[in-house]
Amino acid sequence: MDALTPLTYKTLLSKVTETTGRPMHDPATGDLIGHAPVRSISDVDNAVRRARAAQPGWAARSDDERVQTLLHAADAVEASTEALAELLCREQGKPLNGPNARFEVGACAAWLRATAGTPLPGGTVFEDDEIHAELHYRPVGVVGAIGPWNWPMMITTWQVAPSLRMGNTVVVKPSEYTPLSVLALGEVLNSALPDDVLTVVPGEGDLGAHLTTHPDVDKLMFTGSTGTGKAIARDSASTLKRLTLELGGNDAGIVLPDVDPSKIAEGLFWGAFINTGQTCAALKRLYVHTDVYDQVCAALVEFARQMPMGPGLDEQNVLGPLQNKAQYDIVAGLVDAAIASGAKVLLGGDPANDGGGLFYPTTLVADIDNDNPLVAQEQFGPALPIVRYSDLDEAVAMANGLDVGLGASVWSADPAAARSVAARLEAGTVWINSHGGVHPMIPFGGIKGSGYGLEFGSEGLKSVSVPQVING
Structure with a gap:
């Protein structure tokens, strides 16, 4: 041809x-x-x-x-x-x-x-x-x-x-x-x-x-x-x-206490939920300082509610199904275990499954321990655990605590402060105030x-x- x-x-x-x-x-x-x-x-x-x-x-x-x-x-x-x-x-x-x-x-x-x-x-x-x-x-x-x-x-x-x-x-x-x-x-x-x-x-x-x-x-x-x-x-x-x-990756994001939650909500959302969370370098665990924790959670919920999920041939939808049943079961199992452990579901977590497709709702999980499987294992789907921290050294230690290092991100109104934290993170790429973006001229690897x-x-x-x- x-x-x-x-x-x-x-x-x-x-x-x-x-x-x-x-x-x-x-x-x-x-x-x-x-x-x-x-x-x-x-x-x-x-x-x-x-x-x-x-x-x-x-x-x-x-x-x-x-x-x-x-x-x-x-x-x-x-x-x-x-x-x-x-x-x-x-x-x-x-x-x-x-x-x-x-x-x-x-x-x-x-x-x-x-x-x-x-x-x-x-x-x-x-x-x-x-x-x-x-x-x-x-x-x-x-x-x-x-x-x-x-x-x-x-x-x-x-x-x-x-x-x-x-x-x-x-x-x-x-x-x-x-x-x-x-x-x-x-x-x-x-x-x-x-x-x-x-x-x-x-x-x-x-x-x-x-x-x-x-x-x-x-x-x-x-x-x-x-x-x-x-x-x-x-x-x-x-x-x-x-x-x-x-x-594989289990990318961490650290939110510093100086952020404006309403200004970072969109970036956090797409960092985590691009391709319905099925991305190696997606944001998969989010550490938020206690001073802004509730506000960041609320801003994320407000933005996530507006993102339509459904069959991809419908031009209005921007989130789709999980690609296969095995991955669906992994996501559902991790969220169910988090709920059973006492974590708080802010959005989603209750799939309807009445349309014949492998749709799992956009899910935000708060008040969750760092060792919870939803945090410690790569979920590779539309479920984001949000962990509260009060000490920056503790947040860095939690971010570096897993044997993965594809990407990470730092969110702050102070670029110098963000770069200082970024230098401490063990990842091939650390983004500032975004997550997961790649460019054909910027080297990428884990x-x-x-x-x-x-x-x-x-x-x-x-x-x-x-x-x-x-x-x-």
Whole structure:
């Protein structure tokens, strides 16, 4: 197809579904969307073989040629935005509007363009009368990319765009929960790419495990749970794969006593509830100073009440269902346990479940202990525990008390005070008066149990390359 020919939803769906395979259902309605292909280990081997054969030719192209190809791919994504967004909405559950489906598709195009425009890393590192040393970044080879179900198109783009820019080829294994979205993105991207440079292989978890140990996969990028990340690190050791692991988080936010609660309520809400709370770097536990605790809780309740939740194809909704029943059960179980422990539900916590979808109401839980499972475990859904503190050192200790470190935030009217607290937090990114925002030129990655390796900007290009020093 012509890369700039807009695809309709029906046409795109027909390109990525089969008559048999894994049945995919809309989490908002339970309706059948279609059947996703389920590929085999031999299909992975074939994809890697073709990627290995295509990689030297792709790497031999000039950087400008690869840049122009990425820009053409961005044009293709933009041309089919509505079809991609509708499929994403139906399969993942996120609404069309708000920071959701159209937003995610737009981010795919934006990241392709930003990656194309990022200056290549490297250059002269030392020079004197006898030595001229240059550092260059060469393609690593074949990149295996294993993505999650919460932001399936956007995170796949985060993995694919820098890999292609640096001359690698990519084999993508999407989540079993959202394969159609990634297949659709791959269909559109491949309208602008040479054959076999990018291949999407949907299937069960054994395909991802096979990529992890495959001797012809040189680099693996994974976004998902800490447990799976540990398994990848262990199983990939025999082939010494380079790894980028963006793993689970349980991000803390600390609210200082000088805030105006009405001014931060919107930022707190979207920091916690973007994508209905199903975001690795969402705000998942909030520590509020006792002097402003009641006011912050009240401001959050007032703002949250105004945010409509429902089927994503309804243009008014900005919050959707949980993507799958397993995640729904985790959220419901944690909230029920918090209620049983005596915590106070300010909003939500009582799902109706009369519409056939996996909707869990926006839930705010106050007067909760720091060791409560809703605080200590990553809920990954629309339930925010709000913990009271009186001593800042205590708040910092609680924020740092878990073996995760993806993101964190500090909320204050005094930027200097906020930065001072931020420097004490153990997280890969600490935001001031916001939470979870990412930018294609700002490096992003976790520490502790949240993984290692950086994405975005020049650091992201380095992560999908191998350094070479030419000294002479």
